[in-house]
Each structure stands twice: as C-alpha cells, then as structure tokens.
Amino acid sequence: MYEDVCLKRQEEAKLFVVLYQNDRSSDFLRSGALIEDVQRTYGSDAVVAIHTNETFSRARALERGLSLLSGDDLVLFMDVDMIFHPRSLQRVRQNTVKEKSVYFPIVYSLYNPRLLNRTYPDNYSFFSDDIVDEDSGFWRQFGFGIVSLYKSDYVGLGGLNLLISGWGFEDVTFYDNAIKSSLRIVRSVDPNLIHVYHSIECDINLDAAQKTMCLGTQANMLGSLKQLQKVYERYEEVVVS
Numbered sequence: 548m549y550e551d552v553c554l555k556r557q558e559e560a561k562l563f564v565v566l567y568q569n570d571r572s573s574d575f576l577r578s579g580a581l582i583e584d585v586q587r588t589y590g591s592d593a594v595v596a597i598h599t600n601e602t603f604s605r606a607r608a609l610e611r612g613l614s615l616l617s618g619d620d621l622v623l624f625m626d627v628d629m630i631f632h633p634r635s636l637q638r639v640r641q642n643t644v645k646e647k648s649v650y651f652p653i654v655y656s657l658y659n660p661r662l663l664n665r666t667y668p669d670n671y672s673f674f675s676d677d678i679v680d681e682d683s684g685f686w687r688q689f690g691f692g693i694v695s696l697y698k699s700d701y702v703g704l705g706g707l708n709l710l711i712s713g714w715g716f717e718d719v720t721f722y723d724n725a726i727k728s729s730l731r732i733v734r735s736v737d738p739n740l741i742h743v744y745h746s747i748e749c750d751i752n753l754d755a756a757q758k759t760m761c762l763g764t765q766a767n768m769l770g771s772l773k774q775l776q777k778v779y780e781r782y783e784e785v786v787v788s
Contacts, residue, residue: 548630548631549562550588552631552632554589554593556633562595563597563615564578564594564595564596564627565597566578566597566598567600567603568599579596597615603712604711605718606707606717607712609624610707618697618698618699619697619699621639621643621695622698623695624692624693626742629693630674630742630743631739631741632676634739635740638650643695643733645700646700646730647730649696649704649730649731650694650695651725651733651734652693652695652740653686653734653735654690654742655686655741656684656690656742657743658769658770658771658774659768662774663683676738684742684744685767690718693740694722696730708720708721715761716757747765747768749762
C-alpha cells in the first residue's frame with residue numbers, strides 16, 4: 548500500500564518501520580521480506596527498517612523512529628493495521644502546523660467480518676470510503692494512537708510515556724498532555740483512514756487501566772449493538788438453558 552500511495556506517486560514522504568523480532572514470528576519474517584522487496588525496487592532509503600529485541604512497547608517503538616528525524620520533520624504515527632489514502636496525507640499536511648496544531652484523526656474501524664458473514668480480500672484497494680457505514684464498522688472516537696505533529700512539538704509536549712509497555716494507554720496520556728498545552732487540537736473523522744479488523748489478545752499481566760481499555764476495545768470491535776442483538780436472539784435458547 549505504501550508503494551502505491553507514496554512511492555509510485557512520488558509523495559514527499561519516508562516510511563520508518565519498527566520490527567519486533569523477539570519471537571521470529573511469521574509476521575516478522577513476512578514484513579522483512581516485503582521491506583526488502585521495496586528496497587530492491589526503489590532503493591535502500593525507500594523504507595527504513597528498525598529492528599529491536601525488546602519487549603513490545605508502542606511508545607518506545609515510536610521513539611526509535613523519531614530519533615532518526617529532525618525537529619522540523621512532520622511526523623505521522625501509523626499502525627500496520629491501517630489503510631490510508633492520498634487524501635489522508637493531504638489532510639495531515641493541512642491540519643498540522645508547527646508550533647500551532649496537532650492532528651488526531653478519528654479513524655473508521657471495521658467490525659469482525661465473521662459476525663457479518665463476510666470475508667475481506669487481501670487487496671487493500673477494496674477498503675475504500677465506500678465501505679464506511681454503520682453496519683460494517685464504527686468511528687473510534689476514543690482512539691488517539693494515529694496522530695500527526697512536528698517532532699519539535701512532540702518533544703515540547705514531553706513525548707510518550709516510555710514506562711508503558713504492552714497494549715494501549717500511551718496514546719491517551721499523550722492526548723491529555725496535548726490538550727493541556729497551547730497547541731490547537733484538530734480532531735475530525737477521516738473516511739480514508741480505515742482500521743482493518745484483527746483479533747486482540749489482552750495480556751493478563753496488563754495493569755488494570757490498560758486491561759479495561761483493551762477489553763473494551765475488544766468488545767467494541769465485535770459488531771454493532773444491532774448485530775449483537777441478532778446473534779443473541781439466534782442463540783437465546785442456548786444462553787438461557
């Protein structure tokens with residue numbers, strides 16, 4: 548997707564990917580192979596791969612990437628499960644102004660396709676704003692992980708809490724710091740930023756706040772209330788008995 552959206556269009560952008568290799572999983576190996584393919588085609592600078600053996604921490608991963616940038620660089624924090632479009636990059640540039648504004652787009656998150664009796668193709672071009680409706684997914688109004696700002700403003704806000712490990716919560720604390728600052732918060736929906744459904748495992752070792760947030764997100768991503776009601780009605784006798 549990055550190849551089509553940025554490299555082929557010659558967007559003024561650079562991708563930094565932080566890969567956790569502590570388990571040598573198939574995802575890690577597949578990601579590494581994809582990056583090498585892009586580098587062979589477009590040059591070694593087309594994608595910068597950063598490898599780490601640390602325990603997963605989103606905050607520390609983002610810090611690793613930021614360490615390679617200058618204060619004047621415009622940064623977009625993006626997760627690998629996100630679909631984006633050239634219009635999303637345009638909104639990032641329009642809504643992010645150095646020393647003035649930080650952009651927290653509201654992304655559209657797809658529900659569990661199994662609950663909808665659907666299957667989604669591997670081709671990312673399928674996931675366009677045509678799929679955005681109340682049955683297919685929901686707007687993640689309380690998700691703040693996707694954000695664009697200048698590195699100098701990130702530093703001025705104190706950065707992410709590097710003591711947080713595992714799933715979630717680092718984005719919430721950073722958003723709170725941004726609200727308390729003099730920077731203007733730009734918050735709006737972006738129908739071209741789509742979170743593709745995948746299962747979430749909530750580690751039993753997460754602290755209470757992280758676990759509550761993780762379980763809440765896990766539940767929200769199952770399906771709409773209308774869809775869950777239909778499932779309940781279908782199996783009501785089984786549940787009651």
